[in-house]
Each structure stands twice: as C-alpha cells, then as structure tokens.
Amino acid sequence: MKGNWIFICLSALLGALFALDGHWIFFGLAILLFLFLIQLRKFSASMMIVTVFIFILFLGRAEIGDRLAQTLFTGEEKAFSILFEEPPKIDGNYFTTYGKDEDTKETLVLQHRLSTIEEKEAFEQISVGTVCKVKGTLEPPEPSRNPNAFDYKEYLRHEQISWILDVENIDLNKCEEKRNVLTFLQKIRQNGIQYIYAHFPQNTAPFASALIFGDRNLIEPDLMTAYQRLGIVHLIALSGLNVAMLIGILFYTGLRLHVTREKMVYVLMAFVPIYIILTGGAPSVIRACLMMLFALVLTKFSRKKLMPVDILSIVFVGYVFIDPHIVYNVGFQLSFVVTYALILSASMLEKYTLKPVAFLIATSIISQIASMPILLYHFFEFSLVSFIVNLVYVPLFSVVITPVLMIMYFLHLLIGDMLNPLLHFFDFNLRLVHQLTLFLSKFPFNTLVLGRPSNLLLVLYCVGIPYFFFRWERARTIKQTVLAFIIPISLLAIQLLTIKLDVTGEVTIIDVGQGDSILIQLPMNKGTYLIDTGGTLEFPTEEWMERADPFEVGKDVVVPYLKSKGITKLDKLILTHGDMDHVGGAKAVLQTLKVREVVLPKVEVSSELETEIMDLCDEKKIPVHFGMKGDAWTDAGYRFEVLSPSNMTHLGKNDQSIVIYADFGGLRWLFTGDLEEEGERKLLASYPNLKVDVLKVGHHGSKTSTTESLLEQLEPKIALISAGENNRFGHPHGDVLTRLEERSIRIYRTDENGAITFQFRGEKGTFFSQFHMIKRNTN
Known part of the structure; x- marks a missing residue:
C-alpha cells in the first residue's frame, strides 16, 4: 500500500x-x-x-x-430543551448560536433579536454545556435567492441541520449545567476567549483569539476583507503551523522540566485531541492534529514508516468516514488540497532548501495555484499579489506574531497585568501591521475576478493543475519552467475568454428583497449595464444595537452576484431615482467595480443619497450624466432609449424615474423604475404608439402603478415584479395582480421565484428563475 x-x-x-x-x-x-x-x-x-x-x-x-439525519420535527413544536453547544455570538442586537435539542438530539440554529441592553447582558452569560428551556418557532432555512449566492439551506444540510429556531424566550433562571469532558473543555475555550478580550488590547485581542482558540468572529470586517484580497487570510486561521509550533513549545518545555522524551510523547498524544476541542474543531486543525497524532502513534508503537502522503490520505479517509458531508466545507477542501500539493511537491521544494526566499516563493506558488479552483468556485476571485505579500507576512506571522501571542497569553495567566507594558508595545506594532494590510489591499489589480468556473472548466483545472506540478517538477531549465507555468496561466485565460467571448446575452432581475436591481449583459461582452442597486432601509438605533458588519444589499448581494459572473466593469450604472431601495447599494458598487458612467435623473433637489453618490463619482473621476427623455445609445446593434423623465420637474420623485425602452432577444422591454400613475399618464401621452412585450412593473407592484390605461396601450405579454418576500408594504398589490391576470399577462415575481433571468441568442431566448425553470421560450 x-x-x-x-x-x-x-x-x-x-x-x-x-x-x-x-x-x-x-x-x-x-x-x-x-x-x-x-x-x-x-x-x-x-x-x-x-x-x-x-x-x-x-x-x-x-x-x-x-x-x-432526517428531521424528527414537524415544524409545529414550540417548546424545547436546548443544550448550548458553542458560545453565543452576539453582534449588536442579534443573538445566534448552535444548540442541540435534548429529546431528538437534533442540532438547531438559534437566533433572536434582542430588545433591551439588559436582555443582551443576560444572553451574554449563557455558557457552553448549559441546558435551558427555550420557547420559539421552527423555520426552515432559506435557499439562495440569486444564482451563485451562498446557499444557507445547503450549508446547513451539510452541517446536518434542518431547522432554525426563532427564539421567543429563554428561561435563564432554570438552566442547568451538563457536566462531561466535552463541555468542560468547551468551557475552557469559552473562558479563554473571554479572558483575552478582558485583558488584551483592542488590536491584539481578536488576533490572539483567532490564533490561539480559532475564533475570528470579532476581527473587524474591513481588516478581514483586506487579508482576503491579499490572499493571506490563511495566516489568521489555525493550521498545521500553529499545531506544530504549540507541540514544539510543549515538548521543549517538558524536556526542560526533566520529563523524559518517552513520557512527553504520551503527553502529546493525550493533548492533541484536547487541542482540537480547545480550538473549535476547524477542519484545518483537525487535519493537522490527526496527522500529528498518527505520526506520534507510529513513532511510539510501530517500526514501520509511512510516507507523509499516505498519512494524509489515511487521515482523509477516516475524517470523511466519520462525517461525509465535510467534503463540502471550504476549509476542509483548502486544507487537504494545499497539504497534498505541498507534500507531493516535496522533491521539487528540496531544490530550494538552501535558498530561503526562493523556498518561500515556491511554497506560496504551490499553495496558491493548488487552491485556485476552490477560491474561484467559492469566492469568484484570485489574488494576484499573494506570492509577493506572503514573502513578508508568512515570516512575520510564523516567526513573530503567532509565537509571541501564544507566549504572552500563557505569561499573562501567570503574572497578570505585569505583562501590560509588553502587551501595549506589541499592540502598537500590530496596529501598524493592520494599517499596512489595509493600505496594500486598496491597490488596484490586487485580485483577478473571473466568476464561478463552469463544470467543464473545473474539470480542466483538476486535470491541468496536477499536470503543471508534474511539468514543473521535471523542469531542468528556465525555459522548461516557463513552459510549465503556461499551463495555469492558460487555464485562467480560458476562463477569462469564456466571459469575454460569450455569445449569449442576459437580463437578470436580481433578488435584492424590497428594491430593484437589474443587470443587462449584451453578447460578446459588448455592453454591461446595471439599472439600480437595491438598498437596505436604515432606521435609527441605539449604540448597543449596532452591528459590527451590518447587512447591506449592495455589498452583500449585488457585488457578489456581479463578481460571480466575472463582471469587474460596468459600462453604465443607471440609477432610476434617489430612493434608498434603488440606490442604497450604489456606493458599494462604485467602490468595488470600475464604472464608466453613472446615469441619474435630472431633478430640482437631489436626495442625500444622490448627493453622496455624485460626490463619490467626483472623487473617483466617474462621469455623471443626467438622463432625460430623448437620450439614446446603441451597443452591438442593440438600441436603448430613455423615454422619461422630461423637463416637468413638478412631478413627484417616483414619477421622475428614468424609464428605458430596449429591444433584444426578440422582445421589446420597458424598465420603469418606480413610475406611478401620473408618470405613466405622461409617458403614454408622449408615446401613443408604444407597445412592449416585457414590462418591469413600476414601484414593485404598488397600487398606484400599472394602471388600466398603461396595460391597455402597452399590451405586454410578460410582467416582471421585484419585491421583497413578505414585505411590509404589501407589494405587489392585489389590484395590480388582478389587472395583469385579467389580461393573461405572465407574471414573474422575485418574492416567489427568486432572481429571474432571461438568456438570449439573437432573436430567441428563455426565462429562468432561481427556484425553478420557467418554461417560456421566445421566437
């Protein structure tokens, strides 16, 4: 074997x-x-x-x-006895954690919106291993509402979780502690994390928690994004390096205390499984610990020597047998793939052992190229600077930051606040590292956004990347090495060309909840337009309720969707009017993508949001055009025309929405923003012969839009409605739906169908939805 x-x-x-x-x-x-x-x-x-x-x-x-793993719950249950399996996560006024129902032994996701600061303080006292009586409502997890988006329902399926428990009440006065070895160790972890946040400075505490106990929850979102953009986020996750370092420290300490080597091997064998629990059981830690444990067992009890690749494979087989669903975990995939790549490239790396810089570069290249298809599939982008940045950050973290944090934590346990001067000196220097990271991450061209690769491209990556390593290992000259590197470069080029030379055009009504955002992509990448960006309605809140990383539609829905399509540039960002649910996400789009032109309606008084957008455009030197009736442009033979607003500024804001007419895919389209009755009347008067096939219903299907006269004249066959599921405005209104149904107009709604997509070639196209295919072809 x-x-x-x-x-x-x-x-x-x-x-x-x-x-x-x-x-x-x-x-x-x-x-x-x-x-x-x-x-x-x-x-x-x-x-x-x-x-x-x-x-x-x-x-x-x-x-x-x-x-x-099939659920035993019906969904009607209201009372539960919950064992809290991990420390609660409290972000502002939002509480969430995992808990196991004591009767069914099913794991549930618990979530609750805290109403008072006193309730928040009470919930913060919940500890691992506590069993409490909980009342609440079971809800099935939501699937992703947009193509390529993170699928929370699928994620929980792989965690073998079927329900989310929306907590109404937890009787904290009648909770009991469940005592066993597992909960004892989990409490040590929880107390260790709390100790760090209580005694370590602001910049140091999140990194100490991440690198000692595997908890990255309180690292600032902007800083985490910066590490991701630079391709060095792995440095703030526990991995084999941390395991080897800690094992080395313990082994050396034992020897200094005159413990024999044989006894220390037994001590380490007992400690490794404990360390897995103390660090939260991340896949990378489990992989590293199991490999270490396997090596220690072989050293102690067997004379046989196994190759590292065999040890890794045995660990993989055992891990997957215990939890088959773990193969879908991103951390698991990255940990095993990168480790396999480094082990199998050991003979090649030997050539660089006497050249530390070259060795570090080669190791970084192997890791990055091996992980490339995984990163592109899950995150749609690939760092172009990680090879260089790792030259500085890998030694910095492995030689300085990680070992110093471990040593300072244990020293603080021994001598307490006497360590504070050293802690604050370290914190000052770590803050400088954070500032450097944020600065470097803002440089253009840090990442290559290629979108999610197709299944065929994934197969090419899985074949081409191992072949690249094989050719690189066999290379004996610079020319042969260069020829080997053509392979991964060619794979990236092929994916880029599939985006640039796609002969299929597409229109997608992105599901942004209660709002509008419509992406239009012309064939062969001849034009990419985004009409509106959705937006999250914000309400005044008390300081204790503010979240570290609040949900924002532009940042969390629109930008990821555009990246998943490989879109890094918009020819036009068209903002139909200044309401939050249409332009709230614009700043995230402008800050992330290259935008050639922003189109806004011409109004007498701009909203505060529109002013902020114009200021940002001015800062980024993006031209702003004020769209008016009569404007038109043509790309690749496709004509787009602005039908409204005119210069009648006395109309309300909704009725001054930019209205666009276009003809593609064998259909005539009308995009109406939030146009209401008065605006519709003006539009019909200006264009008495206007007919369309597809109508983007105005104002999310509000009662004040989509009038009888509009439908009579336009005679649409298809109506598209963008509205939030169970929205508080009651959109789309029943009267509007009745008017559409009476005319046998086919209705597609984001609140019911998720994102709606129309793909076309020439004069033929097909409608799809996120939740099922809409059987509608056009000729």
Missing part, C-alpha cells in the same frame, strides 16, 4: 460524492479511476478489490448517514 493510499482516498471521495450529490459523473470518474489503476498503476486483484470496496463502503456510509 506504500504510496497508494491516495487512490484509496480518491475512491472514498467519489463514493461519498456519488451518494450525497447523486450525479452520475462521480460514478463515471470512479470507473475511470479503476481503469487507470488497472492499466497504468498495475494494481493487483486484491488491491482492486480493496479500492472498489472502499468506494461502495463510503457510498453506503454517506447514504445511510443522510437517511439517519
């Missing part, structure tokens, strides 16, 4: 994926793997039996596990 455990690992992975996803492609890949092992690896009959058995075993394990 020496060196062959990696194939057992692949067989186990394909078996689990075939069971969990049900795609026959995984069965086909398994057949190809078996043929490869027979023909090229010359596996014996007994080895092939083992490999096929592993495939069947993991297929069955995942299938049975999925069936056993």
